[in-house]
Amino acid sequence: MDFEWTEEEIAMAEGFTRTLSPQLGELETRLNSSEVKLAREGVLRGFGLISESPYCSLILRERQGPTSLLFRERLSYLSPRLYFALEMGNLLFLKIVEPLAQFFKADYYDTLKNLRSVASVLVLEAEGVGPISFVPNGAYADLFLLIAPNQKGYKASVFDQLEIGASTESTPMDWPFGPIFSHMRPKELPYRLDHGVSLELGTLRKIQDQILIGASLGSIKRAFEEARDFTKAKRRGDRPLIACQEVGFKLAEIFTLLDASRHLALRAFWAEEIAHREKDVLLFCAKAFCAESSERVLSEAIQIMGKDGFEGSLKELYLFSKLFGVLGTPTERARVNIGGLLLGA
Amino acid sequence: MEFSLSPEQMTFKEQVIKFARKEIVPRCGEHDLRGEFDFQSFRKLGEFGILGLHFPEEYGGSNADVLTTVIAGEALGEAGVDGGLTLSYGAHTFLCADTILTFGTEEQRQRYLPRLSTGEWIGCMGLTEPSAGSDVASIKTRATKRGDHYVLNGSKMFITNGPVADVAVVYAKTDMDLKRSGISCFLVEKGTPGFSSGKNLLKMGVRTSCTSELIFEDCRIPMENRLGGEGEGWIMALRTVEWDRSALLAPFIGGMTYVLKKCIRYAKERYQFGRPIGEFEATKNKLADLKIFIEAARMLCYRVAWAKDKGRPLNHLEAAVAKLFVGDWSLVPANSALLLHGGYGYCHEYEVERYFRDSRLAPIGGGTSDIQKRIIQRLL
Known part of the structure; x- marks a missing residue:
């Protein structure tokens, strides 16, 4: 058993963050633009940065492991929009088409894989x-x-x-x-x-669930960090807000949910990688728990930050987090599937 | 990242489950009803080697790593051993014996550990007091040095194994002017003049563990029974916390797996409206509550064990997260298991009511959920 990333994995993930972070401000402006042309430019520019990393090759493996989740959490944390454009667009497309590639024209395949088209x-x-x-x-x-x-x-x-x-x-x-x-x-x-x-529609749902798990983790991490930093900077009376018990305890719960969600998701991805007999039930567990945690955490983080939370970036993440429980296998369906699998149905 | 157990760990887990099902589980229900400690089962745990599993062989142990020790606890729960007996085992092995192993002199180890490993002696740990629970530094039990001995005065409260213990690891102030750094630790044997235990407290759950007050009235403790140096008690107590929040949680998580299996069986066998209740989505939803909790909690618990095996000292954040999650997030699945069984769930025979009662201790014992939040808050 090993709960630690290798040095190589950490170096790769940090290199990825370093490449993307400085460009994020400009990218986000385009990705959030109402002009479709600008949005497409933003997506392609973001794709260009990502194409230099091992991101795509990790996701496109037939059996993804925990390492792919490390990258997914980072990208969804940095830019949920770019994450969805990449994952729900190009990578979902390629993952579905790849096993069926012989039936399709191959001329578009390389440009999509190299992230030069959308x-x-x-x-x-x-x-x-x-x-x-x-x-x-x-x-x-x-x-x-x-x-x-x-x-x-x-x-x-x-x-x-x-x-x-x-x-x-x-x-x-x-x-x-x-x-x-x-x-x-x-x-x-x-x-x-x-x-x-x-x-099989189940194949599509499974890939979407993996994407949404990554999105949930990124949003929980973002909500936690924004709320934590806010409560350290903001003061109530002569002490930082984080020192107030009600606020600090909420943050502790958020951190616990981040940690629990992340480890459940890592286990599900590990199970997928080694084709564990419980891989399907674990993926549904991770999907349901991560999506539910994301929604709860975003709500609590905004509550902690008050009006500042509602006006800032958490507002849009809050709406995105609701989506995580709806898309892919909806949370209720995931729970029913878990029960069904346990009953051997 | 790699989350598989070794073949040896998996085999051992199966062995523990098989042993517990045969030797211990058949006796649990009866003892729970009577609210009695089961000496025979406790000794059986010793004979099997669980009580001193992680101790070196020279002290009667098997030199197991922390993860294997955690797996053994999980296996006891998974076999259906009640929360009372596993709590007694935890208090005995981790809060008492392990403290002697870690901080004791060679003489102290030789005297106590072989007896504690076999279950010949039962151990307990006295830290909490009637007016000092979460606020440990405010304990009032005093140890006054007089020549070649100490004199203990004060009392301890909610002490698991208190009425049956042969030896107690007791924390007391050697300097009342200091807070944490004034706390020292002592070994007090049963029969020591001035040392007695109160009556067994009637509890809501974990009823096969006995819990009582420990009373010290001019209790004379020889100098050689001090564990560690003067003022080192706080550090020693903190170290036990990692066990409290990993190995002691494991039987609880295993117990939830046991309950899940019962729920699955019941959902298949119970017919309503002409079909098994497992076919209803509401039933599947309840099963999902249990499964999700078990998988997440197990990972957090294993991680604390893994960190201890890696030699990382005082993993407070990880330990507090594991304890908080198990304590607070277990309430819904434990309730779901009871509801799934309907009226039968409310009856003793179906065991889930016992599990429901036992699980109420999770957010209280070994540091309340609020204390875990406070630890996490500070470390953030």
């Missing part, structure tokens, strides 16, 4: 036409993976911007999710899907 994944959960929300990079992606049901189950097929653009309306979602996430309303479904490749 991808999106659309999931239509029921047959028929309807709006799809939370489409990552939907307003500006170069390539789209459309996953939709037909009579034989779910099919996945790739479309370029022109193909999908001709048949859909795309609108960036409201702050804080837009422009990284879009609403898309297909006018007519591009039913080349019939010739697409069959896909």
Whole structure:
């Protein structure tokens, strides 16, 4: 048993943070812009920085281990928007397409993998036409993976911007999710899907859950650190706010949730890497617990920081944290799945 | 990062579970009902080698590492051993015997450890007082030096194993003007004139452990029974805390695994509305409460053990986090287990009510949840 990162892992992760941190201010301005063109520039600039790190190769491994979580927590901590653009866009696309690569055109593959273009994944959960929300990079992606049901189950097929653009309306979602996430309303479904490749929806959900676990951990860490630093700087009477018992105790609970979530997630990723017999149930445990903890921690951190918390960056993270329990396998579904797996169903 | 147990650890865990199921578990329910300490089971733990597992062989131990010791405690809980007996084992081994192992002279080790390892003698630790619980530095028990001995006066409260202990590790002030640095530690044997224990306290849970007051009235302690140097008691007490918040938590986490297995079995066998209740989503949700808690708590507990094995001194933050999580976050799953069993859960026969009662101690014993928060607050 070993709870420690290797020196090499720490060096890689710190190098990653060093590369990204100085650029974050400018990147965030673009990623948060209402102009789709600027947002796309921001995403590609961020991708360019990330492409120099081992991030993608760790995530794209068939069996991801705890190390991938180390990087995911860091990126989601630094920039949730860039994290979602990368993970829910390019990397989700590649992870789904990779095992099926022989069925798809390969010419786009390298540019996506090297993060020189932007991808999106659309999931239509029921047959028929309807709006799809939370489409990552939907307003500006170069390539789209459309996953939709037909009579034989779910099919996945790739479309370029022109193909999908001709048949859909795309609108960036409201702050804080837009422009990284879009609403898309297909006018007519591009039913080349019939010739697409069959896909288990569970495979998609599992990858999304892994992404959302990383996002949850980054947001918990961010909330904890912002609240801690605030309470050390802010004074009530002659002492820092953190010395007030009610505030300090809340921070202690937040830290405990960060530590517990992180270790449960690490165990789930470790189980996945070694194909442990409980890997599925552990992933659902981590998804449910991390997402619930994230929402709770953000709420408490804002409470600690008062109006300052509500006006600052935690406000947008608070809304994002709610999303972590909704996307992928929703928390309630994850709990039911845990129970089902324990019962051998 | 690597979280697997070694093949030896897994085999040992299975052995402990098998032993406990055969030798101890059948007696737990009856003793819990009567609120009695089970001497026979305690000795069986000694015979199996659990009481001195991490002690060197020359003192009757097996030289096990901390993680293996934690796993043994977890296995006892997982087998279905009640929280009272595992608490007695914890107080005996970690709060009493380990303090002698770590801070005792060779003579002290030779005198006490072989007897404590086998369970021939039972140990306890006296720190808490009627008016000094979380505020340890305010203890009032006094040890006055007179020539070649000390005289102890005062009392200790809520002492696990107090009524049955053959030897007590007792903390007392040798300098009343000092706070923490005025605390020293002494070994007090049963039968020492001036030393007595109060009546066994009737408790809500962990009823097979006996708990009482320890009373010292002009109790004369020879100089050679001082453990460590004068004023070193505080450091010694702090060190036991790591055990309190790792090995002592492990049976509790194992116990939750035992309860989860009972819940799974019940959810499969209990039919309502024409189908097993396990088919209802609300039941699955309760099972999830237990599973999530167990997996997260186990990791935090193992980490403290791992840090101790790495020789990292006084892992207060990790230990406090583990204790706080187990204490505060266990209440929902323990309640879920009871509710899942409905009316049967409220009855003694189904054991979950015993577990529910036992689990109430988790946020109180070994440092309350508020104290853990205070420690974490300071270290942040």
